[in-house]
Amino acid sequence: xFFEGSEKKAExxxxxQQLSLLQDFNDDFWSKMVEQCQAKILSSVVNQSCRAxxxxxxxxxxxxxxxxxxxxxNTRLVNAVEYFVKQVPAAAILQVxxxxxxxxxxxxxxxxxxxxxxxxxxxTDGKAYRxxxxxxxxxxxxxxxxxxQAAKDDITYELLAYQISEDASEHLTREGLDVAEIREYFQFxxxxxxxxxxxxxxxxxxxxxxxxxxxxxLTIHVTxxxxxxxxxxxxxxxLIELAPTILQILNPVSFDIVTFNEMKFAASTEKFLPKHYIxxxxxxxxxxxxxxxNFANYLKPQNEVRQxxxxxxxxxxxxx
Amino acid sequence: xFFEGSEKKAExxxxxQQLSLLQDFNDDFWSKMVEQCQAKILSSVVNQSCRAxxxxxxxxxxxxxxxxxxxxxNTRLVNAVEYFVKQVPAAAILQVxxxxxxxxxxxxxxxxxxxxxxxxxxxTDGKAYRxxxxxxxxxxxxxxxxxxQAAKDDITYELLAYQISEDASEHLTREGLDVAEIREYFQFxxxxxxxxxxxxxxxxxxxxxxxxxxxxxLTIHVTxxxxxxxxxxxxxxxLIELAPTILQILNPVSFDIVTFNEMKFAASTEKFLPKHYIxxxxxxxxxxxxxxxNFANYLKPQNEVRQxxxxxxxxxxxxx
Numbered sequence: 174x175f176f177e178g179s180e181k182k183a184e185x186x187x188x189x190q191q192l193s194l195l196q197d198f199n200d201d202f203w204s205k206m207v208e209q210c211q212a213k214i215l216s217s218v219v220n221q222s223c224r225a226x227x228x229x230x231x232x233x234x235x236x237x238x239x240x241x242x243x244x245x246x247n248t249r250l251v252n253a254v255e256y257f258v259k260q261v262p263a264a265a266i267l268q269v270x271x272x273x274x275x276x277x278x279x280x281x282x283x284x285x286x287x288x289x290x291x292x293x294x295x296x297t298d299g300k301a302y303r304x305x306x307x308x309x310x311x312x313x314x315x316x317x318x319x320x321x322q323a324a325k326d327d328i329t330y331e332l333l334a335y336q337i338s339e340d341a342s343e344h345l346t347r348e349g350l351d352v353a354e355i356r357e358y359f360q361f362x363x364x365x366x367x368x369x370x371x372x373x374x375x376x377x378x379x380x381x382x383x384x385x386x387x388x389x390x391l392t393i394h395v396t397x398x399x400x401x402x403x404x405x406x407x408x409x410x411x412l413i414e415l416a417p418t419i420l421q422i423l424n425p426v427s428f429d430i431v432t433f434n435e436m437k438f439a440a441s442t443e444k445f446l447p448k449h450y451i452x453x454x455x456x457x458x459x460x461x462x463x464x465x466x467n468f469a470n471y472l473k474p475q476n477e478v479r480q481x482x483x484x485x486x487x488x489x490x491x492x493x
Numbered sequence: 494x495f496f497e498g499s500e501k502k503a504e505x506x507x508x509x510q511q512l513s514l515l516q517d518f519n520d521d522f523w524s525k526m527v528e529q530c531q532a533k534i535l536s537s538v539v540n541q542s543c544r545a546x547x548x549x550x551x552x553x554x555x556x557x558x559x560x561x562x563x564x565x566x567n568t569r570l571v572n573a574v575e576y577f578v579k580q581v582p583a584a585a586i587l588q589v590x591x592x593x594x595x596x597x598x599x600x601x602x603x604x605x606x607x608x609x610x611x612x613x614x615x616x617t618d619g620k621a622y623r624x625x626x627x628x629x630x631x632x633x634x635x636x637x638x639x640x641x642q643a644a645k646d647d648i649t650y651e652l653l654a655y656q657i658s659e660d661a662s663e664h665l666t667r668e669g670l671d672v673a674e675i676r677e678y679f680q681f682x683x684x685x686x687x688x689x690x691x692x693x694x695x696x697x698x699x700x701x702x703x704x705x706x707x708x709x710x711l712t713i714h715v716t717x718x719x720x721x722x723x724x725x726x727x728x729x730x731x732l733i734e735l736a737p738t739i740l741q742i743l744n745p746v747s748f749d750i751v752t753f754n755e756m757k758f759a760a761s762t763e764k765f766l767p768k769h770y771i772x773x774x775x776x777x778x779x780x781x782x783x784x785x786x787n788f789a790n791y792l793k794p795q796n797e798v799r800q801x802x803x804x805x806x807x808x809x810x811x812x813x
Contacts, residue, residue, distance in 0.1 A: 277627055279599040290806065302801035307597055307721040308655040335628040401627040426626065453794050458801045474773050481622035481778045486610065
């Protein structure tokens with residue numbers, strides 16, 4: 174059995190003069206919205222600026238003027254976006270951003286990025302880009318053509334770790350591992366002080382976390398199985414500065430960093446990223462919506478000769 | 494519009510005491526076989542040991558005791574394998590090997606490797622492996638459990654080049670480019686002396702070559718479009734020794750080398766491969782059928798900052 178950890182992500186920004194996503198929409202609305210992509214709400218935490226929902230497949234964050242939703246597996250996130258834009262006056266929508274990274278098991282997906290863009294274009298015209306090579310790690314991004322301009326201090330970081338170390342994979346797939354043990358493994362006490370945590374340990378393994386503190390947020394999703402492991406981080410916290418801690422814990426073979434409005438990408442990655450990872454690919458663009466997007470892929474060359482992975486051909490559900 | 498250049502490949506070895514693939518099967522048979530995977534024969538060349546068919550989607554080589562077939566695009570090669578094994582007494586089949594590399598556009602494939610293996614297992618039990626990481630370049634291989642042992646001098650090389658240089662891509666997508674110009678571009682006069690060539694330039698672009706000389710063979714398939722370019726070489730010729738010439742012409746960002754029974758893989762790659770490519774992944778195994786299989790992925794780090802690829806959202810057929 175395999176599980177597609179790679180997320181689809183949508184961000185929708187609305188005009189807070191016309192609507193408040195925190196006051197004008199209740200939990201029933203968000204439940205119905207996430208149902209559109211075959212996910213459901215597991216739990217939530219709230220503070221004065223954010224309502225954060227942990228989903229059966231990733232996360233939904235709602236602020237006064239925007240929402241961010243990430244879903245993994247075979248969910249059709251674009252249906253949730255469509256549901257939202259149909260419930261809200263068109264004039265209130267300032268921006269729609271839709272991202273999709275290359276998938277491990279693309280074959281099993283119900284749609285591809287192009288299908289999703291065609292569906293979005295029924296509601297809003299836009300531009301679309303591929304950051305990164307087709308044959309390697311890449312991230313697709315669509316944004317609407319509204320005149321919206323992002324504030325320069327509206328900064329987001331994504332860190333996507335592939336093929337974590339055998340130790341990390343072994344630890345994170347232990348039977349009966351609970352959230353307290355996973356929190357300790359990630360050393361949250363060292364780097365998430367003061368955050369309110371909402372997390373879930375899935376059966377037989379897998380872990381999701383939402384964390385909020387004032388205006389800051391972090392979400393982590395862990396697909397730990399040895400032969401297709403993937404751990405994603407998305408946050409307002411500077412994940413480039415936090416990368417040494419994260420990479421020391423997970424020791425992945427490869428990782429991507431994607432940032433929105435990190436203006437010192439080159440200097441910051443040069444300063445903080447461990448030198449045994451080499452930069453493989455680097456893409457940058459100033460989008461029409463005011464976001465400077467950076468994408469970079471790093472890897473640790475594997476020079477030692479390895480054995481191939483033997484596939485188990487017994488039973489009905491072979492692993493790839 | 495996109496085209497999946499990545500090949501599926503099958504090799505079937507039979508008992509030449511019982512059957513001769515050259516004498517007991519006519520062109521009609523091979524036509525019917527390739528029709529099973531929605532390909533057709535374009536042309537062929539013959540010498541005393543081999544009949545080589547150029548297909549609308551790649552190539553079929555037939556020798557006295559074996560066949561090798563490669564098909565790209567959305568073909569279902571496994572159906573051609575099934576057709577063959579149903580026409581031949583089971584006792585005459587000594588070995589079935591089925592390979593499939595990771596695809597650019599896996600989403601558009603009618604089956605995945607596991608589906609194909611399930612279909613093959615109706616006829617022969619086997620073992621299956623993945624060479625290379627799930628999140629990166631990899632090559633799946635299935636082989637049957639017959640007692641066959643490959644001869645040590647039965648050596649095959651594959652060189653798979655990804656994202657060729659802009660110059661090479663521009664040259665190979667020129668309007669009206671003919672086979673003579675492509676032969677010159679690949680400098681075949683320097684390294685294919687004495688080979689009989691059978692090649693085809695597709696519209697609007699794309700190129701396939703079969704070349705035979707005595708017991709030696711080479712096949713090349715070129716998918717040159719700039720944003721998802723891919724060029725594959727398979728041969729009895731030593732493609733590690735030829736790599737400097739090939740890589741100088743195509744200058745790809747990344748390439749894989751896969752070998753069967755190349756016993757000096759480490760020394761030979763160390764000696765011949767240009768040093769500006771770094772070894773990213775290396776897998777080796779001695780299979781039960783007597784083949785030593787090596788897989789290695791190399792890449793040229795891209796440190797310069799690039800622009801993302803803008804996707805054209807006009808019309809019905811967006812490119813990914």
